[in-house]
Amino acid sequence: MSGILEAHNIAKSYGDFKAVKGVTFGIEDGEIFSLLGPNGAGKTTTISMLSTLFAPTSGDATIGGHSVTKESMAVRRIIGVVPQDLALYEDLTGRENLSFWGQMYGLGGAALKARVSEVLEQVGLTDKGNQRIKTYSGGMKRRVNIGVGLLHKPRLLFMDEPTVGIDPQSRRAILDTVKDLNRQGMSVLYTTHYMEEAQELSHRIGIIDHGELIALGTLQELTRSIGELETLRLHVTEDADAGRLAEALRTIPGVTRVDAADHQAVLTAPDAEEALPAVVSKANEIGIKIRSIDIEEPNLEAVFLNLTGRALRD
Amino acid sequence: MNKLLTIGLKDLTLALRDRAALILMFAAPLVLTLGLGLVTGRFSGQSDNNGLRDIPVVLVNQDDGRIGAELVNVFTSPDVGTLVKPISDTDPAVARKRVDDDKVAAAVIIPAGYSASIIPAANNASGVPAGDKKIEIYVNPAQPVGAGVIRSIVDEFVARVQAGRVSGLIAITLLIENGLLKPADAAAYGQDFGRRQNGPAQTIITVRRTSDAGTPPPTVDILAVLAPGMALLFLMYTVTRGGATLLAERDNGTLARMLVTPTSATQIIGGKVIGIFLTAVVQVAVLIVGSGLLFNLHWGDPIGVAALVLAVAAGATGWGMVIAAFARTTAMVGSLGAAVMLMFGVLGGSFGDNFPLPDFLLALGKITPNAWGIKGFTGLASGGVLGDVLPNIIALCVMAVALFAVSVWLFRRNGFIKQ
Numbered sequence: 147m148s149g150i151l152e153a154h155n156i157a158k159s160y161g162d163f164k165a166v167k168g169v170t171f172g173i174e175d176g177e178i179f180s181l182l183g184p185n186g187a188g189k190t191t192t193i194s195m196l197s198t199l200f201a202p203t204s205g206d207a208t209i210g211g212h213s214v215t216k217e218s219m220a221v222r223r224i225i226g227v228v229p230q231d232l233a234l235y236e237d238l239t240g241r242e243n244l245s246f247w248g249q250m251y252g253l254g255g256a257a258l259k260a261r262v263s264e265v266l267e268q269v270g271l272t273d274k275g276n277q278r279i280k281t282y283s284g285g286m287k288r289r290v291n292i293g294v295g296l297l298h299k300p301r302l303l304f305m306d307e308p309t310v311g312i313d314p315q316s317r318r319a320i321l322d323t324v325k326d327l328n329r330q331g332m333s334v335l336y337t338t339h340y341m342e343e344a345q346e347l348s349h350r351i352g353i354i355d356h357g358e359l360i361a362l363g364t365l366q367e368l369t370r371s372i373g374e375l376e377t378l379r380l381h382v383t384e385d386a387d388a389g390r391l392a393e394a395l396r397t398i399p400g401v402t403r404v405d406a407a408d409h410q411a412v413l414t415a416p417d418a419e420e421a422l423p424a425v426v427s428k429a430n431e432i433g434i435k436i437r438s439i440d441i442e443e444p445n446l447e448a449v450f451l452n453l454t455g456r457a458l459r460d
Numbered sequence: 461m462n463k464l465l466t467i468g469l470k471d472l473t474l475a476l477r478d479r480a481a482l483i484l485m486f487a488a489p490l491v492l493t494l495g496l497g498l499v500t501g502r503f504s505g506q507s508d509n510n511g512l513r514d515i516p517v518v519l520v521n522q523d524d525g526r527i528g529a530e531l532v533n534v535f536t537s538p539d540v541g542t543l544v545k546p547i548s549d550t551d552p553a554v555a556r557k558r559v560d561d562d563k564v565a566a567a568v569i570i571p572a573g574y575s576a577s578i579i580p581a582a583n584n585a586s587g588v589p590a591g592d593k594k595i596e597i598y599v600n601p602a603q604p605v606g607a608g609v610i611r612s613i614v615d616e617f618v619a620r621v622q623a624g625r626v627s628g629l630i631a632i633t634l635l636i637e638n639g640l641l642k643p644a645d646a647a648a649y650g651q652d653f654g655r656r657q658n659g660p661a662q663t664i665i666t667v668r669r670t671s672d673a674g675t676p677p678p679t680v681d682i683l684a685v686l687a688p689g690m691a692l693l694f695l696m697y698t699v700t701r702g703g704a705t706l707l708a709e710r711d712n713g714t715l716a717r718m719l720v721t722p723t724s725a726t727q728i729i730g731g732k733v734i735g736i737f738l739t740a741v742v743q744v745a746v747l748i749v750g751s752g753l754l755f756n757l758h759w760g761d762p763i764g765v766a767a768l769v770l771a772v773a774a775g776a777t778g779w780g781m782v783i784a785a786f787a788r789t790t791a792m793v794g795s796l797g798a799a800v801m802l803m804f805g806v807l808g809g810s811f812g813d814n815f816p817l818p819d820f821l822l823a824l825g826k827i828t829p830n831a832w833g834i835k836g837f838t839g840l841a842s843g844g845v846l847g848d849v850l851p852n853i854i855a856l857c858v859m860a861v862a863l864f865a866v867s868v869w870l871f872r873r874n875g876f877i878k879q
Contacts, residue, residue, distance in 0.1 A: 197720045222722040233713035235470070237477045249466045250721040294717070 150175045150302050150333045151196065156205035157357075158191050165191040167357040168205060173302070173335060178328050180344040181337040182446060183354035184458055189337035190230060192354070193306050196335070197227045210301060223252075226300030228292050230307045236280040240271055240290050243279060244297060251298035265293040269323070285316025292323060302333045309343065321346060341446040341458055353450060360453050369444035372452040375402060376418035377442040378425065380411045386434045394432050398424045414448065463723055467731025468738050471705060475698075475739045484697050485743045489690040490750055496686045497755060514545040515606040516564040518555045521548070525575020531568070531595070531617050543609065556598050565606030568614055569596040578621055605682060605812065683757045684841030685834065689810035691747040692772065692830040696804055698743050699776045700797025702736030703784025707793060729871065733864065736780050740773035760840030764849050768836045768856075775829035775856035778863025779804075785870035804828040809835075832856050 151173040158166045166188040173179040181189045195202045196209065198218040206213055212220040234243050244262040248254075253261060266275045269289040279287060288308060295303055305324065309317045324347055328334055338344055344351050345365055353361040353368070361368055382388050392406035395413050400421055404413040415421045418441045429436050450458045475481055519535055521528045535546040547564075549555045555567035577593040597614055599607035709715040709732075718728050748765065751757045759765045783800060787793040805811055807821060808830020817825075825831040836852035 194716075199716055199720050219722050219724075222720055225720070227717065227720045229713055229717060231713045233717040235474060235714065237474050238470070242473075246466065246470050247717075247721070250463065250718060250723050252722060254462070 149173065150177075151207065151209050151335070153192075153196065153207040154205055156192070156195055156202040156207055158188075158195055158200075159203045165357055166195070166202075169354070169357075169359045171352050171359060171362055173333055174349075175301075175333055176328070176331055177349045178324065178334045178336060178347050180348040180351045181335065181354050182339070182341065182344040182351055182450075182458075183337075184339050184456075187339075187354045188357040189339075189354055190306055191357075193227075193304050193335065193337055197225055197304050198222055223298070224301045226295035226298065226303045228295040228303065228305045228308050230310060232287050232291050234279050234287065234290060234294070237278055239276050239278050240266065240282070240286075241275040243290060244275075244293055247294040248297045253298060261297055265296055268296065269293040270319070283316075285312050285319070288312050288316060288320065289323075292320065296327070300332070302335065303327065305334060305336045307337055307339070309338070309340065339458060341450075345446055351446065353446070353453065355450075355454055361449065365446070368446065368449045372444065372449050373416065374444050375414040375416060375448060375452075376444060377440075377448060378413050378415065378418040378421065379440040379442060380413075380425065380429070380436050381438045381440075382409050382411065382429075383435050383437055384409055390432060391429060391434045394428050395425060398428060418442075463727050464731045464734050467718075467728065468734030471702065471732065471735025472738045472742065474705070475701070475735075476742075481698075481701055484694060484701075485739075486746055486750070489687075489694040489747055490754065493683065493687045493690045493751060493755070496690070497683050515543060515603075515609055516545050516547070517606075517610050518558050518564045518567045519546050519548050520550060520552050520555045520567065520569040522550075522552075522572040523570045523574040524572065525578075527575040527578055527621055528570040531570060531614070534613065534617055535568075540613065544613070552596070559598050559600045562600060562603070565600050565603040566610040567596075567598040568610065569598065571596070681757060681841060683751070683755050684759070685812070685838050687747070687751040687755070687757055688834045688837035689805075689812070689830070691744055691751075692776075692808065692833045693801060693805040693810040695740055695744060695772065695776045695829070696779065696801040697797065698740050699736050699780025700783055700793060700801065701780075702732070702739055702777070703780040703782075703787075704790045704793040704797070705735070706732050706784045707787065707790045711790065729868070733777060733781060737773050737777045740776055740780075741769060744769045744773060758841060759837065760843065761845045764840045764844065764846040765837070767846055767853055768833065768840065768849050771853040771856035771860075772829050772833040772836075774860035775832065775863075778860040778867070779829065781867035782863050782870065785867040785874070788874075804830050807831070808833075826855075827859070829856060829859065832859075 149172045153169055153171050155168040155170050156166065157164065157168045169188075169192055171179075181192060183189050194200055196207055196214060198214050198221050201215055206215050208214070209221045210224045212224075214221050235246070238246065241262055244265055245258060248258045248262060263272070263275075266272045269292060271286060271289060271293075274282065274286065279290065282290070292305070292308060295305070309320050312320075321343060324334060324336065334347075336343070336347060348365070350362070350364055351368060352359050361371065363371070380391065382391060386409070388406040388409055388411050392404045392411040392413075395401060395404045395411060398413075398421060400417070401413050401415050404411065406412075413421070413425070422439070422441075425439075426436065447458055450456070475485075517535065519532055521532050523529070532546075532548070534540060535544055549558075552567070552569045555569060558564045559567050571593045574593045574595065595614055595618060597607075597611050599611065601607075706715075706729075709718070715728070719725065748759055748769065752759060779800065783796055784793055787796055807817070807825035808828035809825065810830050832852045832855050836849040839848050839852075
């Protein structure tokens, strides 16, 4: 595989505030790359610089061999952008919106008409295409928002948190669309603060926090980096003291960390199943009834927690 | 160019789908024109195309000479008969009281010795210095249009009398110097010359009806002033709204989205300008056609009207861009736009040209598209052609170019588009 995108130490400052502090990464052709991080981590700023919306304060990136700072028009022809917020005209129909944005990408005539119909079908809105956007549900608007980014068949698609604030069904449809597009050969840079989305979609993941790329790799590489600890989540009855249980569990050999919250005690250990008998025994010993137990394999939440000391959604 | 037109047509479509905008762009000016037409009596006549008729005026003729009598004759002549409804009085104070009581549009007071002050021979006999006496026109501010017509009639009469006096003096002097006239006969000859100068063939104001010969009336229909006035007043709303859409594009994220397509910032700004311009042209064109159909209003030379519509739309678009570039938010554009719309309406004459404004404010009115546009449209409705309104068109085009340059500078200065 060859690289469609190479970012070299790109940074953005607003006065004394450094929104992005020199980020370096690459995206291979045909790859889904996710930038995972909490709100305010610098994901949107990074995507804005890469999509040529504004220039980096320092550093540069190439997309398809074109510099984002020096050849912005060439870059724009090969990228598609799906912004975080809806960027559509509410008083135009879905078809009119797609037609307008298609013309902005240089399409015209019969080719434009055909492509608009294709995209409407792709996002499942053929029968609603002649209705004004303001009559659409939130999920339908999101789908048109994505469709705009696909009109000119870009080689690299930027998707900035496309599932924020929508219902689970629409979210599922969007994730499936991303996978479909990737199967057709499109590279995707996907930003999210939902760990599950990054895990499901990505070939590789970059974790960004406070404007810095703090980890980069495949899911396996990232989880292995924190020692492949498993998580054991114990749900206790409402009248039970989860804190007292957590305190008791700390004495079990091999347990690396124990926290208590919301009628839950959460412990991490290299092998959760092996620790389970001792955990149940300890709970019985102090008279706390366990309602259910979840064993979670190493995930990005744990990676982020391990790297920053904070939960991803903090 | 394709992208500019695409953006412009998109904005035009959005404007025409905005119900609130439609009301203010089309319904409001037509309704206000209708209302003002009713107030001025434009719709009260049965057959007159001219909206003005039977303007009440009181005449006080204290002059014992022929010129005072001639002016009274003008007001009672058949040519002006339907336009004014004169009554006579002898006391200037009583006449002024009638004006103050809003009974008449104006009082015309011809002072004693007025003829003697004009005609040299009579002047010598009476000892009145030439040009010392002046006709007083006491106007009613509550009836500005009617008062304006009366003033026009008197001004025209006086101008002709003065022209006749000067040409008579020159003629008699030349005749005496060349020995063709004896000095003793000069007075008699002068009176005869004056009689011929003010003969029955000389008419001051002619009121013609469309039905007379099927041709447009040469006099100005009051709606030909009111309709463009209202159209241009609300044109400022339209261009301000257009300017606001630029900031709305920024707020809604569509501007950022356009900037990541292969479209330059210049193309986007250009497209927005075209959008405002097209919307303005459509608005004024619809109002012209609409008022023509609804009110039987003749706008005049179609080529001149079309050229002036384009020029007015361009000038107004320049203001819309400057307002958008100056404002920081769409709300600010709304407030600023409303203020500019009203201010330009007053300064530019959208509410009539009889506002008691100081001279410098009247001069300031020249910066408004309203002033140039209304004068141009009124001129065309009076029978003017494209050539007559070329100065207006040029002024509006210069205004458009200058304001566009200012708006570009402001956009760059405030970093509206971060590139």
